[in-house]
Amino acid sequence: xxxxWITQLRKGLVEYCVLLVLRRGENYGxxxxxxxxxxxxxxxxxxxxxxxxxxxxTERYLKWRDVPxxxxxPRRYFSLTPRGKVRLAEMNAYWTVLVAALQALKQGKxxxx
Amino acid sequence: xxxxWITQLRKGLVEYCVLLVLRRGENYGxxxxxxxxxxxxxxxxxxxxxxxxxxxxTERYLKWRDVPxxxxxPRRYFSLTPRGKVRLAEMNAYWTVLVAALQALKQGKxxxx
DNA sequence: ATGATCTACTCCGTTTCACGTAGTACCTAA
DNA sequence: TTAGGTACTACGTGAAACGGAGTAGATCAT
Numbered sequence: 254x255x256x257x258w259i260t261q262l263r264k265g266l267v268e269y270c271v272l273l274v275l276r277r278g279e280n281y282g283x284x285x286x287x288x289x290x291x292x293x294x295x296x297x298x299x300x301x302x303x304x305x306x307x308x309x310x311t312e313r314y315l316k317w318r319d320v321p322x323x324x325x326x327p328r329r330y331f332s333l334t335p336r337g338k339v340r341l342a343e344m345n346a347y348w349t350v351l352v353a354a355l356q357a358l359k360q361g362k363x364x365x366x
Numbered sequence: 367x368x369x370x371w372i373t374q375l376r377k378g379l380v381e382y383c384v385l386l387v388l389r390r391g392e393n394y395g396x397x398x399x400x401x402x403x404x405x406x407x408x409x410x411x412x413x414x415x416x417x418x419x420x421x422x423x424t425e426r427y428l429k430w431r432d433v434p435x436x437x438x439x440p441r442r443y444f445s446l447t448p449r450g451k452v453r454l455a456e457m458n459a460y461w462t463v464l465v466a467a468l469q470a471l472k473q474g475k476x477x478x479x
Numbered sequence: 480a481t482g483a484t485c486t487a488c489t490c491c492g493t494t495t496c497a498c499g500t501a502g503t504a505c506c507t508a509a
Numbered sequence: 510t511t512a513g514g515t516a517c518t519a520c521g522t523g524a525a526a527c528g529g530a531g532t533a534g535a536t537c538a539t
Binding site: 370373374377394395396399412413416417419420435437438439440441442 | 514515516517518519523524525526
Binding site: 480481482483484485486487488489490491492493494495496497498499500501502503504505506507508509 | 510511512513514515516517518519520521522523524525526527528529530531532533534535536537538539
């Protein structure tokens with residue numbers, strides 16, 4: 254099934270998307286989940302995004318602060334650390350060359366000679 | 367480490383690349399391995415490509431024929447089945463929208479409103 | 480005050496894939 | 510007969526996505 258392939262293809266990508274969402278400033282978890290849910294091609298859920306947020310936190314790519322909310326438990330606002338910004342830049346660089354390589358493979362590049 | 371992320375990102379992609387290599391006609395295993403090794407961003411080895419070839423075979427996306435070789439054991443020439451061509455078309459379609467979605471996320475698209 | 484509902488997460492188990500290491504086996508040429 | 514190129518196969522590990530269930534704070538209608 255193509256769905257299964259898509260699940261595999263998403264590996265690594267959700268993490269990249271989380272960092273991309275945070276590149277402009279802080280956002281809280283639920284908000285990030287809702288934002289990524291809107292990208293149909295990703296179609297992620299809470300159980301995918303929250304573990305990524307905490308993993309990126311323990312790896313010090315993200316920092317956070319808790320802010321009381323008027324509608325529910327305190328919100329945890331995440332933002333990129335300097336370390337996280339470096340990682341995002343590395344990911345951007347790799348993603349760019351990867352997409353270019355795939356594009357070259359799609360278009361005409363023959364193997365053999 | 368970024369290397370680990372790259373390993374995750376490759377999941378699903380190697381399979382896609384194998385189908386892309388075969389889209390024009392048949393190739394034998396060793397040749398496919400050498401072709402994909404030349405793509406630095408993928409940097410795959412035999413132990414990655416051969417299992418994919420046999421998986422795609424049992425899933426009937428590929429067919430093959432054995433041809434005696436002048437230098438070694440018979441070569442197994444793989445080619446796309448009609449089913450495989452459909453799958454490749456689906457993958458192309460998904461890959462295209464995914465790359466576009468990531469591009470949109472990279473450029474300016476804000477969340478929240 | 481009590482239950483319903485929204486918000487904001489956390490935990491656990493399963494599946495799948497990439498990949499490293501090692502091993503098998505075939506064939507030609509010196 | 511052995512070295513070297515060719516063509517795979519087997520096995521185990523690690524990491525990520527994901528489904529489903531659970532936890533818990535806060536507001537609001539009854």
